[in-house]
Amino acid sequence: MRADQSAPSAGPPRPPAPEPAAAGGPVATSRTGPGAPRLTVGRLWGAWLLSRALLVVGVLAGQAFGAQQSVLGDLRIYAGWAHDLGHGGGLPVGDDRWQYPPAAAVALVLPELAHTLSAVPYRVAFLVLTLLADLAVTGALARRDRGAALFWVVGITTLGPVALARFDLLPAAAALAAVLAVSRARFGRAGFHLGVGALLKVWPLLLLVAVPVPAGSPARWPAWLRSGAARLVGGLLGAVGLLAAVLTLTGWWREALGFLSAQQARGLQVEAVAATPFVVAHMLGGPTPDYSYGSLQFGGSVARAVATACSLLEAVAIVVAAVWWWTRGRLPAGDGAARAVAGTLAGRALALVVVVVVTARVLSPQYLVWIIALVAAGLAVDPPATSGTDGPGTGPGPRGRPRGPRARLPVALLTCVALTQLIYPWRYNDVIQGRIVLSLLLVGRNLGLIMVCWWAVRAAAAPPAARLRPRPRRPARRR
Secondary structure, three states, rough: OOOOOOOOOOOOOOOOOOOOOOOOOOOHHHHHHOOOOOOOHHHHHHHHHHHHHHHHHHHHHHHOOOOOOOOOOHHHOOOHHHHHHOOOOOOOOOOOOOOOOOOHHHHHHHHHHHHHHHOOHHHHHHHHHHHHHHHHHHHHHHHOOHHHHHHHHHHHHHHOOHHHOOOOOOHHHHHHHHHHHHHHHOOOHHHHHHHHHHHOHHHHHHHHHHHOOOOOOHHHHHHHHHHHHHHHHHHHHHHHHHHHHHHHHHHHOOOOOOHHHHHHHOOOOOOHHHHHHHHHHHOOOOOOOEEEEEEEOOHHHHHHHHHHHHHHHHHHHHHHHHHHHHOOOOOOOOOOOOHHHHHHHHHHHHHHHHHHHHOOOOOOHHHHHHHHHHHHHHHHHHOOOOOOOOOOOOEEOOOOEOOOOOHHHHHHHHHHHHHHHHHHHOOHHHHHHOOOOHHHHHHHHHHHHHHHHHHHHHHHHOHHHHHOOOOOOOOOOOO
């Protein structure tokens, strides 16, 4: 028993408030907070090994177990591109399926080098590459918060074999590493990771829009934040310079921006949220989707108009978020710490990426890896058991349990991810044929993503001062 339990008091004793973390200082984790699940390291890695073995089987032999589609289709495309790139060819800009920044060529050619040197099949070498990235993410999260690592393991498993058969896991890992680096005040590393992710796929650049900055001119910022901003930019430029050197040496610099034209020409993909009315119409006997630009998409003037509106809406969302956070979401000068900045960064980046995914004209299943990574990063740098409020009804509940959108969002996201795997690759032919059950499941998945988007935006709209201002330490009670 505690010594002060026998002393009279006016009410129940209050637990002391957690001390604010200094920039780059020790980080409180959810496994040390009240009510934290007892997840051992052995159980975590056992779950990782078992789940990844199942995913590898799903990639290599999914159709043997009843999947209507094989996830190996894109790997065959990657192998063809990588063979040409590794044998003196340039970027495949003549192929309308090439829609990636130039650093994607580097990622795709690495398995080809392993194939050339060791005769290992390209698909196996590619799986080893994505598994290594997955392993690195799991290890980095486990060192910070085992609950966040478990969410990552469960999230990738729930998405299914497509998570390992696409290279979207690589930029997602880079974005997550950038958030973790910010939480430890390693801004140079954060900038480098951010640059690598953006050069693999453009979306990690949204983290730059989401970076919280103090109010006033940079001269009034804390010294550690001023130097951190400079190192962040330096790391970003370092990644760009490294890629420029690789492109120059390989000759891949020609048509390096050719992927933009293919992106602009894409139509309205079947799985996009904006395509939901067309999915319902197809279920009722309306127009069928056609294969183009590497995916099934709806044609016609109305679908093209909706696709154009999606691009405009994405741009408007990014601009509005940047203006809002710059004018009304800036931090009080001198307040906060690196971990708190990283928590706000993860929340804002999550909201912005979910908005972009929901409003996009294309929504491939692997895009959900981006959202899973940002949710896991947020859990790692801002554990629910020790964090402050994210807005009305989002603070910690009894025994440190989160409540409100902060608690509901991961569960809703995993539900959407599970439906996504059921749709692709397991029952995708039913969607193509307009079968009622699977079409309605796709509609439900899209409505769920809209709900996730609303909760993420609501959490990110909270004033940063409530989350970043250090709490005053309560005086010690006399015994």
